[in-house]
Amino acid sequence: xxxxxxxxxxxxxxxxxxxxxxxxxxxxxxxxxxVVVAGMLHAAFVRSQIARGKIKSMDLAAARLxxxxxxxxxxxDLGPYSTQLSTFxxxxxxxxxxxxxxxxxxxYVGDPVAIVIAESRYIAEDAAGLVLVDYEAEQPVVTIDxxxxxxxxxxxxxxxxxxxxxxxxxxxxxxxxAGAAHxxxxxxxxxxxxxxxxxxxxxxxxxxxxxxxxxxxxxxxxHAAARCISLTFGMPxxxxxxxxxxxxxxxxxxSQPWREEIAAIAAxxxxxxxxxxxxxxxxxxxxxxxxxxxxxxVRMAFDGDAKLLGVDVxxxxxxxxxxxxxxxxxxxxLFFPGPYRLRNFRFKGHGWHTNTVGLGGxxxxxxxxxxxxxxxxxxxxxxxxxxxxxxxxxxxxxxADQPFTTPTGIPMEDVTPLECLDQLLKVFDLxxxxxxxxxxxxxxxxxxxxxxxxxxxxAAVGIDPLWSDVAQIRIEQSGKVTATLxxxxxxxxxxxxxxxxxxxxxxxxxxxxxxHQDDSTRGGFGPGAAGSRQAVIGGGAAIKAADILVEKIKxxxxxxxxxxxxxxxxxxxxxxxxxxxEVSRTMCEIAQIAYxxxxxxxxxxxxxLEAQYRYRPSSYFTHASxxxxxxVAIDAxxxxxxxxxxxxxxxxxxxxxxxxxxxxxxxGVAQGIGEILLExxxxxxxxxxxxxxxxxxxxxxxxDVPDFEYIHITxxxxxxxxxxxxxxxxxIISAPTLVNxxxxxxxxxxxxxEHIELPLTPSRIIKFMESVAA
Amino acid sequence: xxxxxxxxxxxxxxxxxxxEARLTLSDFLRVNVGYTGVHVGCExxxxxxxxxIVDGRAVRSCLMLAVQAEGATIITVEGLTPQDGALHxxxxxxxxxxxxxxxxxTPGIVMTLxxxxxxxxxxxxxxxxxxxxxxxxxxxxxxxxxxAVKALAAGxxxxxxxx
Numbered sequence: 001x002x003x004x005x006x007x008x009x010x011x012x013x014x015x016x017x018x019x020x021x022x023x024x025x026x027x028x029x030x031x032x033x034x035v036v037v038a039g040m041l042h043a044a045f046v047r048s049q050i051a052r053g054k055i056k057s058m059d060l061a062a063a064r065l066x067x068x069x070x071x072x073x074x075x076x077d078l079g080p081y082s083t084q085l086s087t088f089x090x091x092x093x094x095x096x097x098x099x100x101x102x103x104x105x106x107x108y109v110g111d112p113v114a115i116v117i118a119e120s121r122y123i124a125e126d127a128a129g130l131v132l133v134d135y136e137a138e139q140p141v142v143t144i145d146x147x148x149x150x151x152x153x154x155x156x157x158x159x160x161x162x163x164x165x166x167x168x169x170x171x172x173x174x175x176x177x178a179g180a181a182h183x184x185x186x187x188x189x190x191x192x193x194x195x196x197x198x199x200x201x202x203x204x205x206x207x208x209x210x211x212x213x214x215x216x217x218x219x220x221x222x223h224a225a226a227r228c229i230s231l232t233f234g235m236p237x238x239x240x241x242x243x244x245x246x247x248x249x250x251x252x253x254x255s256q257p258w259r260e261e262i263a264a265i266a267a268x269x270x271x272x273x274x275x276x277x278x279x280x281x282x283x284x285x286x287x288x289x290x291x292x293x294x295x296x297x298v299r300m301a302f303d304g305d306a307k308l309l310g311v312d313v314x315x316x317x318x319x320x321x322x323x324x325x326x327x328x329x330x331x332x333x334l335f336f337p338g339p340y341r342l343r344n345f346r347f348k349g350h351g352w353h354t355n356t357v358g359l360g361g362x363x364x365x366x367x368x369x370x371x372x373x374x375x376x377x378x379x380x381x382x383x384x385x386x387x388x389x390x391x392x393x394x395x396x397x398x399x400a401d402q403p404f405t406t407p408t409g410i411p412m413e414d415v416t417p418l419e420c421l422d423q424l425l426k427v428f429d430l431x432x433x434x435x436x437x438x439x440x441x442x443x444x445x446x447x448x449x450x451x452x453x454x455x456x457x458x459a460a461v462g463i464d465p466l467w468s469d470v471a472q473i474r475i476e477q478s479g480k481v482t483a484t485l486x487x488x489x490x491x492x493x494x495x496x497x498x499x500x501x502x503x504x505x506x507x508x509x510x511x512x513x514x515x516h517q518d519d520s521t522r523g524g525f526g527p528g529a530a531g532s533r534q535a536v537i538g539g540g541a542a543i544k545a546a547d548i549l550v551e552k553i554k555x556x557x558x559x560x561x562x563x564x565x566x567x568x569x570x571x572x573x574x575x576x577x578x579x580x581x582e583v584s585r586t587m588c589e590i591a592q593i594a595y596x597x598x599x600x601x602x603x604x605x606x607x608x609l610e611a612q613y614r615y616r617p618s619s620y621f622t623h624a625s626x627x628x629x630x631x632v633a634i635d636a637x638x639x640x641x642x643x644x645x646x647x648x649x650x651x652x653x654x655x656x657x658x659x660x661x662x663x664x665x666x667x668g669v670a671q672g673i674g675e676i677l678l679e680x681x682x683x684x685x686x687x688x689x690x691x692x693x694x695x696x697x698x699x700x701x702x703x704d705v706p707d708f709e710y711i712h713i714t715x716x717x718x719x720x721x722x723x724x725x726x727x728x729x730x731x732i733i734s735a736p737t738l739v740n741x742x743x744x745x746x747x748x749x750x751x752x753x754e755h756i757e758l759p760l761t762p763s764r765i766i767k768f769m770e771s772v773a774a
Numbered sequence: 775x776x777x778x779x780x781x782x783x784x785x786x787x788x789x790x791x792x793x794e795a796r797l798t799l800s801d802f803l804r805v806n807v808g809y810t811g812v813h814v815g816c817e818x819x820x821x822x823x824x825x826x827i828v829d830g831r832a833v834r835s836c837l838m839l840a841v842q843a844e845g846a847t848i849i850t851v852e853g854l855t856p857q858d859g860a861l862h863x864x865x866x867x868x869x870x871x872x873x874x875x876x877x878x879x880t881p882g883i884v885m886t887l888x889x890x891x892x893x894x895x896x897x898x899x900x901x902x903x904x905x906x907x908x909x910x911x912x913x914x915x916x917x918x919x920x921x922a923v924k925a926l927a928a929g930x931x932x933x934x935x936x937x
Contacts, residue, residue, distance in 0.1 A: 017869055024877025025865040025884060027811020027851035034810035122796065198815050198823060198878040198912050248813075248878030249912050281816040491876030491913045659872040663914055667875060670915030694820035694910065702906040702916040 011500035011510055012721075015659040018496045019515070020489070023246075030245040032202040033278045035216045040204065041070055043264045043277035044124035046114035046131045047287065048106035051140035051355040051687025052153070055104050055113060059132040063116060066130060068123035073267055074114045075101040081266035086231035087325055088224060088256040088361075088530070090465055095162065095326040096154045096353075100263035106135065107153055107321035108357050109688055110287035115263050117275060140355035140687040144295060144316050147352035153321055154353060162319040162351035163328035167408070176310040176344050180301035184383050186376035188368070189757040192293035192318070192681040194697055195362050197490075199248020200279035201288060203261040205268035212239045213269070217261060220250040221488045221528020226520035228256045229265060242520040250490035250529055251671075252361025253288060256324065260287070285697055286689045289360030290681050293318040294329070296372045301344075306384045308395050310344035311337065313372070319351045323359035327351045331366035334462065337406040338373055339417045339455040339625065340395045345407035355687045361530075363668060364456075364728040367735060374452040374736035378743060379753050388740065389430070392421065392453050410457070410621060416651045416715050417453040421627035423711045424451075424649035428629055441748055446634040447644075448745025451627065452736040458725025459622035461531035468616040469534070470524035471541035473502060473549060475609040477595050479573065479588030481506060481513040483545075486526020487538035488517050492727070493663070494534055497656040498542050501721070505546035506553075507570030508587060524614065532725025535656060536622050540720035541615035548611035556590055559602045617719040624724040625713075626650035628669075628737040630706075634745045636769065639762035641677055641742060643706045651713035653724035658712065661726050666708050668730020674700040675731070676738045680759055780844045785809070785853025793840050799833075800824040802840035803850055811851035811881045815910070822909035825882035826850050832889035832905075851881035854888055864888045867926050873918030879911045883919060891926060899927035 023029045046058075060072045075082045078101065085098045102111050114131055118124035141150030147160040177183055197218075204216040213235075219225040222242040230237040247254065257265070264277035279288065299312040313336060315329040329349035337345050351359075381391040396418045397404055404412045430449075437447045460467040473483045483502055487494045499513040506513075516522055526538070553575055554568040561568075563577040570576075576584040593600045594609045601607065630646040648665050655661050678698040682690045691697040716722025742760055743753055749772045757764065776795045781788070784807055791806055803812045803826065812835055815823035819837040826835045827849040854862045861869065864887040874880045886905050890897050902923040906916065 015872075018872065020877065021869040021874060022861070024874055024880050025851075025861065025869060026855045027809065027881055029811075029877055031810075031813070031878065033804075033814075122794070196912055198821065198876065198910065199813070200815075246877065248876045251912070281818065281821075491874075493875065659918075663872055663875055663918065666915035666917045667913045668915075671912070693818050694816050695818070699910050699912065700915075701908075701910065702903060702920065705915050705917075707920065708915065708917060 011504040013655050014500070014657065016496065016500060016510060016657060018493050019499060020493060020495050031199055031248055032204060032216045032218050032244070035204050037204065037206050037274045040274040040276055041117045041119065042121040042124050043267060043275050044116045044121060044128045045112040045260060046116065046128045046133065048109060048111040048113060050106065050135050050137050051109050051142065053106055053135040053137040055106065056134040056136050058114065060114065063127040063130040066123065066127045068119040069116060069127045070119070071117040071267070071271055072114055072127065072131065073117070073270060075099060075103045078266045078270060081233065081269055083232055085258065085262055086228045088228070089325060090227060090231065093325040096322060098259065098322045100259050100266055105155070108355050110357055112259055112263060115267050117267055117271060142354055142356060142683050142685060142687045144318050144352050147354045153355055160353040162323065162353045163326040165328035165330045165333055165347070165349040167333065167345060167347045170344065170346060173310065173312070173344060173346050177299065177301045177312070180309050181304040182302040182380065182384055184300050184376060184380040185298065185754055186372070186379050187295070187297040187755050188372055188375065190292045190294045190368060191758050193291045193362055193675060193679055194285050194288065194681045195251040195253040195291060195360065196697070196699055197249030197251060197253055200281060200284045201254065201261065202278040203257065203264050204274065204276040205265040206274040207268050207272055211235060213265065214241045214243065215265065216243050217257060218247050218254050219244050219257070220254045220490060220530060221526060222518060222520035223486060223525045224255070224527050225257055227525065232262055240520070243518060244488065245518040247490040251363045252291065252365065254490070255361050255530055258289060258324070281694065282692055285681065285692045287357055289320070289324055289358040291360050291362030291365070294368050296368050298372045298376045300376055300380055302380060302384065306386055306391050306394050308340055308342050311342060313347045315347065315349035315368070317351050318356065318359065319353050320356045320358035321353060324361060327359060332369045334408045334410060335366050335457055336369040336373060337408055338369065339397050339412060339415045339453065341397055341401060343407055356683060363671060364732040367732040370452065370454045370732045371735045371739070374454070375739050375756070378740045389421070389451055393418070396453060412455070412623065414715060414717070415455045415623045416625040416713060417455060417627055419713055420625050420649040420651055421453055423713060424627045424629055424647055427709070427711065428647055433631065444636060446636060446745040446748070448632050448634065448741040448743065449629065450737045450739065450741025450744060451629045452733050452740060453627045454733050456532065456624045456626070456725065456729035456732060457621045458532035458624055459536035459617055459719065460533065460620050462620055463531060466527050466531050466533050468614050469526045469538040469541045470612065470614040471538070471545040472523055472612045473545045473610070475549060475587060475591050477591050479512065479586060479591055481508055482516065483513065483542065484516045484523035485538055485542065486517070486524055487534045488528035490529055492529060492534065493657070493660045494538065497535060497660055498538060500656055501539055501542045502546050505543060506549060508573045512573065532727035535723045536617060536717065536719050536725050537615060539656065539723045540617060541613055543721050544613035544615050545611045548613060549609060552609065553590055555602055555605065556593055557585060560585065560593060560600055615720065619718055622717050622719055622724050624650065624652040624726055624729055626729055626733055628733045630737050630741050632738070632741040632745055634742065634765060639765035639769070641760070641765065643673065646706050647709045647711065649711035649713070650726070650729065651715050651724070652726040653717040654714055654722035655712060656723065662710050664726045665710065665730040668728065669708060669734040670700050670705045671731045672734025673705060673738060675758065676735050677759055677761070678704065778841045780841060782843050782845070783847045785850060795839065795841055797840045798836055799838040799840045799843055800835035803835060809850040809852050813878055813881055815879065820910065821879065822886065823879045823882040825885040827885055827889050830889065830892065832886045851884055854884065862888060864891060864926065867922035868919065871918040871921035871925065873914065873922040875913035879909055883909050887923065887926065896929070897927065899924045902927055
């Protein structure tokens, strides 16, 4: 089981063990709730128990009198700190004004209206239970349909439209559909998903000095968190030190501090005391901004050869009351055409406010593009009478088609979904499966094959603040290498992958390189984990910074050893001169010269061995490609879906660590399985959340996830290092792959599949089978 | 709120404390005793992150009150690692198989597998995999854990490793 020994000096591409793991396995990790400071107080929130209404009065007296309670604060008590939140985008993105605590009106169950600060969380929760809030309840709007006709969630607004997004008018569009040989329609209703990071949100805010804060927080980037907090409170960013050593999953939820974290920080500043708030699971499943909840209807037009002529999409998404940013599917629109030879595309999207907790990010926020496109392509294949694999072959972009610009303006220059599909079909015997499937059907067993293809936009993904990372590398006098990167890990293993890159570049041992990315004051700004960006951009920055040092080391060695810099090689921790008999210096000796013996340096050279590089890839998009296939067996009695096999064929460019790449894919695919079969954040008609424990909100367990098989194609990208992102593709493509397999299994039942509602629970599957049987 | 005196042995150390009856064992271990390797993921006994070994058995410490630990011998993930810094075979198996990502659920999984493989116990891979189904992980899709468990069941990792 041990990782194979690496060839001398080669680390990129090797399955090296993770540097993070020893501390995580032995309980020496530092998650936010593990941090304790002297005098620390604990927060609990008083939250609205109705989905919508005016606050008539709040009686805080009993809570304030409880022994151990230090304060019960309302929005008014937060004074100047009751301010508008900043967002991940670091600019005004429109939408309703969001403050840490609601003032006189509540808009969802869980809306925080007061924060209790006490000596322990137990006492804080006791006191929160003693606060009496008198509401004048109003009729809430809960669903997208409610939002279209109901009174505005934000009373000052004219309607519940949070955002609108559409493609420009094309007068010829309907003509294309009128003249098409085949027009196929499909609609999907996607449930709401709770990101369900195993570590919930949390913050510990310690005010000190003059207007300074030290903040431990669950985040996806200490820098982004510091900047959001700085913008929210109008404080200099350098006054805010954000530390996040270990974070138990982010998945988009922790991309910015939101109402509760900001309220706890505000309380710490009001009280001038350290305040900790750790979200519990009930809060996480009711009050953490959640994701998805979309409705998508797709019409596709094809010619007689099953070639795509046009795609028409209507899209709606529930933004809840206070979304992280108002959204009408702009990214769904951008990426919907995917890697297909499509020229005519129309999209109309609406985001709707409702009296539910706000919309947040979740891995592959635009994933509906692949789910809707790939499942409707399958409906089309069946309608036209060709295999689902064949319809993809006829429409996917080939190497010869590229460069190609999609109808939404995305350049496709080096995408390889067809190659991924070809490789997949080399290990998967389609003919044998179809024979097995036919034999099984004859015995009343229902096997199905699902295939989907896609490209994942990674790295900058078209969002400006995501475009760069900075690496600062220092070779210390000891010869050890310390690098501070603007990357961040919530499980991504960047302490390992970035060290692999730097160790290989500098020719030192992996164990001599340590990566630091946990402190906003230690390095330069980076947006952290978002958009599957860190391997590409952080990795590129690491290479460029290391190369500056390589040049300098070569010049020093050449000067000291009276050689040509071009003849100097860095390997195995040594600096060697080619062509001479074992003339070498250790990295330690070179570092000594650089730091303390300036007279031995070339005359024009600065002292020290430190380098910094901020890298921005030349491309706005770096695409990864993939084709997945899975086989399911559906029990006709119970409607239970058993996944029998899953093959992931992908191209994420140069692999830094295949085990970590596979881990990213596997985690995403498992989340996709949960999305299609199990998970649902549900509400009753009054807007009460009804899946508020992990007994009701069902995450995939070991028993739900099969062993995955992987095929790696490694087409280098144009970025430095040739890497492509891989963080989100797994979840994006697994959803349609699994839906397509279920549809294939149920072919004998002649289900139309024009309307799908997720999750596809056993009872829904049985309904599909019965509706046709009846 | 009534208070009670308890006496326990935690990671080999005698620990006496006066505690409220309502204090969960997980909070007692984390907050009162300082073993923050006990992770609290759901507080309703589903996720398994808070699993510790109480008198030889894997227990969800969020579902047990600290007062119920009177007289008990408790091991947390911090106590599994011997003084010499070597990894326990379960920890080594998980590391070698890339069985973790964010690592939040990991201590609970380590403790469940450690309890089942303690002493001369040689459970089958199937038994260990069934035990894994009682733990939630949001990062890994359980792939590395399954590989680790198979290696453990095959007896590939009985010797302690010093890396």
